[in-house]
Amino acid sequence: MVIRKGYFDFDNIPRFSCPCCGTGQLRFEKDTLISRLPAWIRKFPEYSDNFNEHGEKDVDQTDIFENYKGEVIASFFLQCDHVFCKEAVVVSGLLKNELETEYDVSDGSIWENDVKNFYPTSFCPTVQLFKIPKKTPEKVKTELIYSFSLYWISPPACGNAIRVAVERLMDEKEIPTVKTSEKGKETPLTLHQRIEKFGEDFEELSGLLLAIKWIGNDASHTSDLYQSDVVLAYEFFERCLVELYEESKIKRLKNSAHEINTEKKPISKIRKA
C-alpha cells in the first residue's frame, strides 16, 4: 500500500505509481501549487489590534495559524518521471497546519512537531493505492480503480466498491450466481456463499475475501468506516490478486531461461528480431 491514512505529510508526498504507464513514479511539481484561504478564516482580519472590554484581543488569521488550526484549499500537479510518459495528475484537497506529538520510548521524551498535512479529495486521473497485477481481469480492475477514487472522500463508499470488485472476481472465476434445486428451482447465491464455493479450490484466499465482504457489509450499514479498515481490505485483495494473477518470480525466470535457451541469444536480441 502506498498510503495507510486519509492524508499525507506534504513535505513527504508518497511515491504514487503513474496511472498511465505504471512504470514511472509521480513527482510533485512545486510551481503548480495554488491555494486560497477558506471563508471561515478569510472573515478574520489578517492582523488585529482591537481589544474588547475584558482586554481580550480579537482573533486574527495569524492566531489561527499559530494555534495549528490554519488550513488552505489547495491544488497542484504531480508528473510522471518516466521520460517517455510525463503523465500529469492534478490533486486537490485541504492543506492543514497541524501539531503532531511524537513519543520517544527510549527516554520517555515527548516531541511536538509542526507539520503540514494534505487531505486529498481527488486525484485526476485516479492513482492506484496498490499495484494491481497486470493479468487481473479488466472488470475487477475497473471496480478497484473506482474504489481508489472513493478512498479519499468516503471510506464507507470505498468499502462498498471493494465488495463489488469481489463480486466481479467471483464472476471471473465462474462461480455461479444461483443454485438450482433438484426440482430445478433457482435461488440466488449470496456473496458469502459464492466465496465459500470459491474456497473449495482456494481455501486460504476465501478467508481473505470473506474478511473483505464483512468490511464491505459494515460499510453498507455505517458511516464510520475508517481508512485503516479499507487499507486492510486492500491488503487482503492484493494478496488474492497476486496469488491468482501474478506470475511468480521463479516461473518468470524459468520462462525467460527457456526462451533464451531456445533462441540461443539474449532477450534484447530476441525482442529486436
Ligand SMILES: [Zn+2]
Ligand atoms: Zn507514466
